[in-house]
Amino acid sequence: xxxxxxxxxxxxxxxxxxxxxxxxxxxxxxxxxxxxxxxxxxxxxxxxxxxxxxxxxxxxxxxxxxxxxxxxxxxxxxxxxxxxxxxxxxxxxxxxxxxxxxxxxxxxxxxxxxxxxxxxxxxxxxxxxxxxxxxxxxxxxxxxxxxxxxxxxxxxxxxxxxxxxxxxxxxxxxxxxxxxxxxxxxxxxxxxxxxxxxxxxxxxxxxxxxxxxxxxxxxxxxxxxxxxxxxxxxxxxxxxxx
Amino acid sequence: xxxxxxxxxxxxxxxxxxxxxxxxxxxxxxxxxxxxxxxxxxxxxxxxxxxxxxxxxxxxxxxxxxxxxxxxxxxxxxxxxxxxxxxxxxxxxxxxxxxxxxxxxxxxxxxxxxxxxxxxxxxxxxxxxxxxxxxxxxxxxxxxxxxxxxxxxxxxxxxxxxxxxxxxxxxxxxxxxxxxxxxxxxxxxxxxxxxxxxxxxxxxxxxxxxxxxxxxxxxxxxxxxxxxxxxxxxxxxxxxxx
DNA sequence: CGCGGCCTTGAGAAATGTCAACTTACGTGG
DNA sequence: CCACGTAAGTTGACATTTCTCAAGGCCGCG
Numbered sequence: 001x002x003x004x005x006x007x008x009x010x011x012x013x014x015x016x017x018x019x020x021x022x023x024x025x026x027x028x029x030x031x032x033x034x035x036x037x038x039x040x041x042x043x044x045x046x047x048x049x050x051x052x053x054x055x056x057x058x059x060x061x062x063x064x065x066x067x068x069x070x071x072x073x074x075x076x077x078x079x080x081x082x083x084x085x086x087x088x089x090x091x092x093x094x095x096x097x098x099x100x101x102x103x104x105x106x107x108x109x110x111x112x113x114x115x116x117x118x119x120x121x122x123x124x125x126x127x128x129x130x131x132x133x134x135x136x137x138x139x140x141x142x143x144x145x146x147x148x149x150x151x152x153x154x155x156x157x158x159x160x161x162x163x164x165x166x167x168x169x170x171x172x173x174x175x176x177x178x179x180x181x182x183x184x185x186x187x188x189x190x191x192x193x194x195x196x197x198x199x200x201x202x203x204x205x206x207x208x209x210x211x212x213x214x215x216x217x218x219x220x221x222x223x224x225x226x227x228x229x230x231x232x233x234x235x236x237x238x239x240x241x242x
Numbered sequence: 243x244x245x246x247x248x249x250x251x252x253x254x255x256x257x258x259x260x261x262x263x264x265x266x267x268x269x270x271x272x273x274x275x276x277x278x279x280x281x282x283x284x285x286x287x288x289x290x291x292x293x294x295x296x297x298x299x300x301x302x303x304x305x306x307x308x309x310x311x312x313x314x315x316x317x318x319x320x321x322x323x324x325x326x327x328x329x330x331x332x333x334x335x336x337x338x339x340x341x342x343x344x345x346x347x348x349x350x351x352x353x354x355x356x357x358x359x360x361x362x363x364x365x366x367x368x369x370x371x372x373x374x375x376x377x378x379x380x381x382x383x384x385x386x387x388x389x390x391x392x393x394x395x396x397x398x399x400x401x402x403x404x405x406x407x408x409x410x411x412x413x414x415x416x417x418x419x420x421x422x423x424x425x426x427x428x429x430x431x432x433x434x435x436x437x438x439x440x441x442x443x444x445x446x447x448x449x450x451x452x453x454x455x456x457x458x459x460x461x462x463x464x465x466x467x468x469x470x471x472x473x474x475x476x477x478x479x480x481x482x483x484x
Numbered sequence: 485c486g487c488g489g490c491c492t493t494g495a496g497a498a499a500t501g502t503c504a505a506c507t508t509a510c511g512t513g514g
Numbered sequence: 515c516c517a518c519g520t521a522a523g524t525t526g527a528c529a530t531t532t533c534t535c536a537a538g539g540c541c542g543c544g
Contacts, residue, residue, distance in 0.1 A: 203402030
């Protein structure tokens with residue numbers, strides 16, 4: 001089984017010591033893709049690179065929204081807490097993803113690191129000023145927001161009307177496709193988040209996630225490995241998702 | 243099924259001499275709020291007023307996205323169809339709402355009229371051209387997209403982690419608040435959509451919606467009327483929603 | 485080696501779904 | 515203006531999926 005996480009780390013190793021966006025390996029995926037060299041330099045001067053260890057909180061629901069972030073390595077879990085310990089994981093931010101698209105004055109969700117995460121942090125005020133001076137950056141941000149909205153709509157359909165089997169299969173497939181854009185296509189899908197994270201994302205329980213994955217494995221659709229699954233039967237797998 | 247497109251075009255002709263944007267009652271709520279008088283005139287020249295009778299389709303999932311719309315009167319239901327007759331209602335567009343924020347080349351959802359609907363239709367190409375010339379319009383559209391995203395995230399939490407009682411109560415409250423912005427605050431909440439629409443929006447069945455509303459009425463939290471409910475106990479009602 | 489976190493599995497419970505009957509509201513045509 | 519037909523809404527009885535609670539297994543780490 002190939003280790004996607006390692007791959008991503010390698011991609012970013014160059015970034016860790018190179019302060020400039022120009023060397024960033026996820027640039028073409030991130031907000032930054034909209035900018036030319038001089039603009040990139042400008043954005044660069046606003047960015048602060050941050051390392052976040054596993055499980056550490058990046059930002060907290062209800063706090064004043066002082067910064068926005070672009071993920072350059074690792075996986076971030078984004079969630080809302082409800083009464084009685086209920087939690088909804090809205091999604092997972094992967095390298096290239098932007099955190100802070102759906103912004104008001106206060107954060108509407110909590111974000112914390114699943115594994116070791118590397119971020120570019122932007123002061124919100126500064127970022128918004130840059131935004132007002134760079135229409136192409138605004139346009140890029142808008143198209144990212146639009147994309148997020150499309151994904152959110154798919155997720156609503158999943159949460160509202162899909163069976164547990166469909167939910168789990170669709171989640172695995174969507175993670176496969178997202179990793180493919182970052183690190184290339186692979187039948188092995190890294191799942192660095194816990195079963196509880198997945199459950200809270202899919203609106204089911206940890207036990208149901210576990211049983212469903214076991215069931216998919218018994219049907220020889222996947223192999224269940226540590227922090228990953230391998231898709232064996234593309235075809236039948238895709239059928240579950242329609 | 244009849245050819246909706248033809249019918250809509252006919253209706254459009256018959257209402258082409260509708261009043262200018264300046265007289266529009268929902269202008270301050272809609273995209274148009276970002277524009278000054280001369281810009282408004284420009285937008286006006288792109289807009290075609292359209293009347294849509296109840297149940298008629300405005301746009302269809304999978305079709306080429308040729309136009310975007312601003313709702314000026316009535317209620318639009320926006321949904322995705324899944325296999326086996328399952329449906330997820332993503333939301334209801336009220337006067338002032340924009341249809342086509344989450345846009346790719348093809349529509350990602352179907353939209354049709356709940357009651358009698360009036361729209362401003364914009365050719366997508368023309369609208370996008372205007373957008374590239376009017377940064378404030380883009381900025382306004384982006385903030386509307388951001389707002390949609392926040393709402394979508396709340397809806398995910400609702401669909402993923404809320405009980406049927408909470409879902410129904412939250413829906414009624416959200417409709418109350420949305421109508422308040424359009425027509426002023428009132429304890430009576432108009433619900434022009436059917437129980438099936440509500441059920442498919444909340445990820446439950448029509449029977450569960452019905453039972454839950456009956457239950458809320460028995461508890462004297464609401465009065466259940468035709469196409470509306472009246473909220474009797476703000477306090478206890480709000481408590482269910484936290 | 486043993487501890488703790490995470491995952492899996494099983495058995496019974498609960499919420500919601502399904503199916504079916506019945507009521508109500510409403511518009512049409514006699 | 516009434517009678518009828520249809521669509522929408524309500525209610526009840528029973529089915530099913532998923533949840534809850536509980537026990538045990540696996541694995542990395544001190």
